[in-house]
Amino acid sequence: MNGIDANIGDVWKEPSGEATDVVLSSRVRLARNLAGFNFLSRATRDDRRQITRIVQSRLVQSGLIDSLVWVDLDKSESLDRLVMVERRLISKQHAKGDEPRAVILSEPDERLSIMVNEEDHLRIQMMRGGMALEDAYDEIDAIDDKIESVIEYAFCPRFGYLTACPTNVGAGIRVSAMLHLPALKLIGEIDKVRRAAKSMNLAVRGFYGEGSEAIGEIYQISNQTTLGKTERDILASFSTGIMPKIIEYERHARRRLMENRREIVEDRVNRALGTLRYARLLNADEAIRLLSQVRLGVVLGMIEDLDLSTVAELMLISQPAHLQKVIGTELNQAQRRAARAALMRDRVASH
Amino acid sequence: MNGIDANIGDVWKEPSGEATDVVLSSRVRLARNLAGFNFLSRATRDDRRQITRIVQSRLVQSGLIDSLVWVDLDKSESLDRLVMVERRLISKQHAKGDEPRAVILSEPDERLSIMVNEEDHLRIQMMRGGMALEDAYDEIDAIDDKIESVIEYAFCPRFGYLTACPTNVGAGIRVSAMLHLPALKLIGEIDKVRRAAKSMNLAVRGFYGEGSEAIGEIYQISNQTTLGKTERDILASFSTGIMPKIIEYERHARRRLMENRREIVEDRVNRALGTLRYARLLNADEAIRLLSQVRLGVVLGMIEDLDLSTVAELMLISQPAHLQKVIGTELNQAQRRAARAALMRDRVASH
Numbered sequence: 001m002n003g004i005d006a007n008i009g010d011v012w013k014e015p016s017g018e019a020t021d022v023v024l025s026s027r028v029r030l031a032r033n034l035a036g037f038n039f040l041s042r043a044t045r046d047d048r049r050q051i052t053r054i055v056q057s058r059l060v061q062s063g064l065i066d067s068l069v070w071v072d073l074d075k076s077e078s079l080d081r082l083v084m085v086e087r088r089l090i091s092k093q094h095a096k097g098d099e100p101r102a103v104i105l106s107e108p109d110e111r112l113s114i115m116v117n118e119e120d121h122l123r124i125q126m127m128r129g130g131m132a133l134e135d136a137y138d139e140i141d142a143i144d145d146k147i148e149s150v151i152e153y154a155f156c157p158r159f160g161y162l163t164a165c166p167t168n169v170g171a172g173i174r175v176s177a178m179l180h181l182p183a184l185k186l187i188g189e190i191d192k193v194r195r196a197a198k199s200m201n202l203a204v205r206g207f208y209g210e211g212s213e214a215i216g217e218i219y220q221i222s223n224q225t226t227l228g229k230t231e232r233d234i235l236a237s238f239s240t241g242i243m244p245k246i247i248e249y250e251r252h253a254r255r256r257l258m259e260n261r262r263e264i265v266e267d268r269v270n271r272a273l274g275t276l277r278y279a280r281l282l283n284a285d286e287a288i289r290l291l292s293q294v295r296l297g298v299v300l301g302m303i304e305d306l307d308l309s310t311v312a313e314l315m316l317i318s319q320p321a322h323l324q325k326v327i328g329t330e331l332n333q334a335q336r337r338a339a340r341a342a343l344m345r346d347r348v349a350s351h
Numbered sequence: 352m353n354g355i356d357a358n359i360g361d362v363w364k365e366p367s368g369e370a371t372d373v374v375l376s377s378r379v380r381l382a383r384n385l386a387g388f389n390f391l392s393r394a395t396r397d398d399r400r401q402i403t404r405i406v407q408s409r410l411v412q413s414g415l416i417d418s419l420v421w422v423d424l425d426k427s428e429s430l431d432r433l434v435m436v437e438r439r440l441i442s443k444q445h446a447k448g449d450e451p452r453a454v455i456l457s458e459p460d461e462r463l464s465i466m467v468n469e470e471d472h473l474r475i476q477m478m479r480g481g482m483a484l485e486d487a488y489d490e491i492d493a494i495d496d497k498i499e500s501v502i503e504y505a506f507c508p509r510f511g512y513l514t515a516c517p518t519n520v521g522a523g524i525r526v527s528a529m530l531h532l533p534a535l536k537l538i539g540e541i542d543k544v545r546r547a548a549k550s551m552n553l554a555v556r557g558f559y560g561e562g563s564e565a566i567g568e569i570y571q572i573s574n575q576t577t578l579g580k581t582e583r584d585i586l587a588s589f590s591t592g593i594m595p596k597i598i599e600y601e602r603h604a605r606r607r608l609m610e611n612r613r614e615i616v617e618d619r620v621n622r623a624l625g626t627l628r629y630a631r632l633l634n635a636d637e638a639i640r641l642l643s644q645v646r647l648g649v650v651l652g653m654i655e656d657l658d659l660s661t662v663a664e665l666m667l668i669s670q671p672a673h674l675q676k677v678i679g680t681e682l683n684q685a686q687r688r689a690a691r692a693a694l695m696r697d698r699v700a701s702h
Contacts, residue, residue, distance in 0.1 A: 265691060267631035278625025307549035338614060 017130025020249045020308055021202070021299045024178040024218065025129055027088075028136045030144055030233070031168040032161060033154040039164045042115060048100040048117050055116050058150040060104060061308040065146060068112075073101045082321035088127065089113040111136075112143065122147070129312075131247070133175055133239040138232070167224060171231045175238045176222030179246060182296045183253035185217045186265070193246060197221055200242060205324045207288060215285050216292030216315075221246070239315065269297030276348040282341040287318035294348075305350060314347055360475070368481025371659055372650045373598045375529040375569065376480055378439070379487045379586070381495055382519040383473040383512060384505040390515045391468055399451040399468050406467050409501040411455060416497060419463075424452045430681070433672030439478065440464040462487075463494065471513045480663075482598070484526055485592040488582070522582045526589045527573030531596060531648045534604035536568040537616070541667060548572055551593060558639060566636050567643030567666075572597070585644060587660060609651065620648030627699040632691040638669035645699075665698055 016027060033039060034054065037047055052072075059345050060070045073081060073094065081095040087110065090103050094115050101117035115123040124147070124283045126140040154162040161172035169176070184190045197204045206214040223238055259266050274291030276282075282290075295311045297303040317326050318340055324331055368377060384390065385405065385645040388398055403423075411421045424432060424445065438461065441454050445466050457463035465472040475498070476489040505513040512523035519525070535541045548555045552575045574589055608616050623644030627633075630690040633641075646662045648654040668677050669691055675682050678690050 263631060267692070270629040270631050271626055274625035274629025275622055277629075278621040280614060280621050341618070 017132030017135070019247050020130040022179055022250050023131040023180070023243075024180055025088075025127055026131055026133045026134060026177045027125060027127045027175070028140050029123060029164040029174045029176075030140060030161075030173050031120040031165075031174070032124060032144070032147070033163060033173040034121045035152040035154045037121065037154075040119065040121065041164060043117075045100065051121050052100050052102050052116055054151065055104075055114075055122065056102065059114070059147060062150070064150060065106075065112075065143060067107050069105045069107045071103050071105065073103060074098055077093055079324060083325055086316060086319040086321050088114055089125075091118060093125075094118040104289040110251055111139075116324055117259065120168070122212065131177065131239075131243060133177070133235060133243075136177075137235050141231070170225075171229055171234055172229045173234055174222055175235055176220055177243060179219050179221060179250070180217060180295060181219055181246075181250050182217040182292055184250050185255050186257060186261075187253050189249075189253065190217070193219075193249065197242075197246075198285060201225060202238075202242065216288040216290075218288070218292060253294075254300065264298070265300065266302055269293050269300070269302050273297065273303060273348065276344045277350065279341045279344070281337040282318075283337055284319055284340070287344060288315060291315050291318065306348065310347070314344065317343065317347075366482030368479050368486075370598050371481040372596075373530055373532070373601050374482040375531055375663065376439075376478055377482055377484045377487055378476060378478045378525075378527045378529075379484060379491050380465070380476040380525045380527075381491060381512075382471045382514040382516075382523040383475060383495070383498070383523070384514060385472045386503040386505045388472065388505075391470065391472065392515060395551060396450065396467075403451050403453050403467055405454075405502065406465075406473065410465070410498060413501070414701060415501060416457075416463075416494060418458050420456050422454050422456065424454060425449055430672055430675060434676055437667060437670040437672050440476075441466055442469060442474075445469040449525050462490075471519070482528065482590075482594060484528070484586060484594075488526075488586050492582070508617060520584055521576075522580055524582045524585055525573055526586055527571055528594060530570050530601070531568060531643065532570055532597075532601050533568040533643055534608050535601050537612075537619075538604050540600075540604065541568070543601065544570075548593075548597075552576060553589075553593065560581050567639040567641075569639070569643060605647075605651065616647070616651065617653055620644050620651070620653050623701070624648065624654060627695045628701065630692045630695070632688040633669075633695060634688055635670055635691070638691055638695060639666060643671065644664050659700065661698070665695065668694065697702060 007294070017023065028078060037043065037051055040048070043051075047149055056070050059065060060068045070081075071084075073090070074097075081090065084090045084103065085092055085095045089105060089110060090113065094103070095099060099117065101115075103116065104112075104114040106112035113125045113127070113128055115194055121168055125145060126136040126143075128136045156162055160170040161168075163169050163172050181190060181193065184193055194204050203220075203222050203224050205220040205222070207216060207218045207220075221242075272290040276287075276290050276294065289312055291311055294303060294306065295308065298306055298308055298311060302332060316322055323336055323340055323343065326343065366411040368374065371654060385402060388394065388402055391399070394402075405422050410416060411419045422431075422435075424441070425448075432441065435441045435454065436443055436446045440461060441464065445452065445454070450468065452466075452468035454467065455463075455465040462478055464476045464478070466476070475491060477487040477494075479487045507513055512519075514520050514523050532541060532544065535544055545555050551643060554571075554575050556571040556573070558567060558569045558571075568602050572593075574585055623641040627638075627641050627645065642662055642665055645654060645657065646659065649657055649659055649662060667673055671687055674687055674691055674694065677694065682690055
């Protein structure tokens with residue numbers, strides 16, 4: 001890819017999975033390492049370069065998997081890397097540094113991304129709009145098999161797949177979902193969810209992933225350990241055990257709000273819409289917070305001239321790197337605030 | 352007046368004086384007492400009744416002054432009295448209690464109001480839109496002379512007019528102006544103005560008068576003492592000495608804002624406009640704060656589809672009693688918040 005563009009992948013544009021009223025996106029990620037190479041913590045620059053060469057030739061150049069694009073991150077523009085971080089195609093860590101590393105993307109949908117030389121040699125990720133973990137798993141499982149047909153993974157019969165971080169050893173799978181929980185926040189029950197999730201050994205993170213605060217009541221929930229369980233077990237307990245409970249809990253909170261505090265919700269939703277349509281300066285966090293309110297308004301039928309797909313796209317293009325891509329020029333922080341407000345005014349305008 | 356209606360007097364509707372960019376309204380008030388009666392602190396109910404009878408017959412029934420209306424406050428509806436308080440035709444104190452008391456209003460302009468049996472037997476008040484203290488004084492002076500031709504005032508050659516409160520003894524005059532000082536507030540210099548005003552023995556009050564906080568950067572500034580000075584001296588030092596300085600200070604602050612922080616002002620102004628156009632619940636204080644920002648926007652040419660007269664009217668009808676008059680029914684606080692937001696949405700709607 002010669003510079004990633006501002007066109008948003010399918011995951012963002014068309015949330016087509018289940019439960020899109022609550023679930024923004026689902027993700028399945030596999031951690032895999034090549035047999036015969038040190039883990040990256042001990043790998044030399046030359047090891048890394050060899051790994052990228054093997055992966056590029058056997059997965060991409062061979063045509064093993066359709067429509068893949070190879071992006072050398074150590075040669076790409078900083079802004080392009082940030083765009084990929086915002087789109088969750090690569091991690092923040094993977095965007096940094098000057099070591100030989102890459103990402104493989106499926107184009108144009110960008111559902112599949114394979115980080116090469118991140119924490120593990122390969123981090124294979126499948127993303128979907130809405131709740132679609134089973135589908136995502138089926139797809140990533142097929143891809144994993146294809147890769148294993150041409151690359152030997154580091155695997156130990158006793159433990160399973162060997163990974164750099166012990167929490168990934170075993171099935172090496174992480175499943176996660178990005179949830180929008182504004183009603184639980186508003187009725188003050190979000191901490192119950194956090195505690196319940198932690199007691200079930202789930203990680204609860206904010207909008208920007210690891211270590212980040214929840215902004216706009218968006219929470220990323222994922223499994224923590226993979227040792228001693230099969231992929232299907234992990235997937236099932238998350239996808240059909242835990243997720244439906246949280247989704248129903250949020251929906252119940254929304255129904256309660258609509259019965260008891262409808263005016264207050266309408267006020268918040270409409271104020272957010274008004275601010276997006278009138279502000280002249282907006283920082284990224286406020287934009288997400290406002291769009292979060294608007295998203296709730298769309299789901300509750302309070303806003304009719306916007307849809308979830310537009311809101312998802314706006315959440316993404318309100319982020320600094322996307323904003324600059326959309327505007328087509330580099331902007332400092334003050335310029336971004338003005339440009340972001342102008343973009344929102346234009347895109348959220350009443351029709 | 353058989354129930355004051357929701358039609359706003361000229362003072363509010365057409366700010367026609369000078370410096371309307373900064374000055375909302377000007378007021379001159381005379382404190383007068385009838386000779387031969389105790390001050391009200393020592394007056395019996397019968398004294399009060401006699402005073403109202405004398406005043407009513409000699410000023411209103413006699414036709415001495417044109418277009419006057421007599422309102423018995425002890426017989427009027429509580430909501431009507433609150434409307435008059437919000438319109439600054441009577442004081443909060445005068446609205447309360449069940450003693451015989453009244454107010455005389457000039458109709459339909461409501462520039463003149465004469466409170467009967469407030470703190471003094473008569474409190475004669477002339478109000479004007481914008482900066483118009485000289486005109487207001489000329490008019491009230493002529494009325495004062497007329498009244499004195501039919502009613503003997505308590506007067507002592509050594510001190511002047513005798514009044515219930517020592518700060519009013521002498522000329523018995525209070526001049527005041529309601530100022531809109533958002534730029535001084537924004538650049539953090541409002542406290543300088545407060546200190547300067549206090550050092551010149553001026554009282555600085557908020558939107559709702561004595562003891563109230565400044566809401567929406569609206570300040571009422573008035574002279575404090577009247578003893579040993581002529582009416583003209585007091586008027587001149589206030590109207591041509593102090594006021595032009597404060598007005599120029601605010602205008603200077605606005606110019607500085609437009610040069611250095613134009614984007615920030617535009618953001619604040621437009622957010623306020625957006626909130627007025629979108630909120631579903633609004634309390635009175637927030638409405639005033641938002642309208643204050645909008646007023647600044649109108650003055651600075653940032654908002655073109657509203658004018659100062661509309662903003663002034665909205666400030667008034669956002670108040671609880673006016674709101675209920677406009678809606679035409681009694682409302683509790685929660686209902687008022689919803690009704691106020693609906694009214695603002697309607698009246699501030701983009702055309």
